[in-house]
Amino acid sequence: MENKKLKWPQGLKKTETRKAVISVLEKTEKPLSAADIFSEIKKNGSNVWLSTIYRILELFVKKGIVNKLSVMNSEMAVYELNQFKHKHYAVCVNCHKIIPVDNCPMEKFVPQIEDDDFRIMGHNLEIYGICKDCAHKSNKRS
Amino acid sequence: MENKKLKWPQGLKKTETRKAVISVLEKTEKPLSAADIFSEIKKNGSNVWLSTIYRILELFVKKGIVNKLSVMNSEMAVYELNQFKHKHYAVCVNCHKIIPVDNCPMEKFVPQIEDDDFRIMGHNLEIYGICKDCAHKSNKRS
DNA sequence: ATTACTGCAAAGCATTTGCAGACTG
């Protein structure tokens, strides 16, 4: 519904490819790899190069408008817009599908590390298991 | 204190290198990368090759005696013995030090994904922040 | 006009794979 407008980071030129990267990330509900974004942009006929996507993503991460995540069982890093919403993902160990989880177990959690020892800035949680589709497939002995 | 004896997986030959990998993993309290394990074993004068370490680790993961984790901000995967103890890690965003955390926020947590949608098998939590050493360093304006 | 950006090519680095000889059971 409400399409929150992203503030363009100061000092960054507004090029076609950069706008395209943001646009792709705005349209997806799950994190995408550089290659995903690359092929999505190529669909529109643009002459983009993968290294450019990597450079743009790296820059966006540095500017804080994109988060870089590494998902287990996957060699490729994935990226998402930093919506400043707290989010976690469930990952299917079979098909590697990524499913967003909205509530967070850390909200009321105080880890047993003292403030003196470690100043906690954030966390990263990943739930793994079998998604509905894969569960069904393995039930039917085909 | 109690040095729990690891049951050797059936069907796997007990070679020097494999025993050395287990031994290195038994001696450490934090997850190690393949390269870490490799150089640790080389110290003892063995003529090992990195690809062998990777092959052994992959095998151990498949047999369930080793866990493979990917830690953010690090390109290299790390490995730990599967002690069947529930464990998480805090990672310093500055020096990348890894600190074990013993309690777990997931114990009493029920995520908002139904059993029908996703059968949860486990999870992976990573806390990030600044460790004591790095906090002290940045306080002193040197 | 300046300087940042990108197409493109090539390098870099962790990890994987192929093969033949070595070792375990």
Added chain:
DNA sequence: CAGTCTGCAAATGCTTTGCAGTAAT
């Protein structure tokens, strides 16, 4: 002895980097 392992080399795949031309401000 047979089949599994490993040393070794080379390949693979994601990501980074260098450079010169192009585009944004």
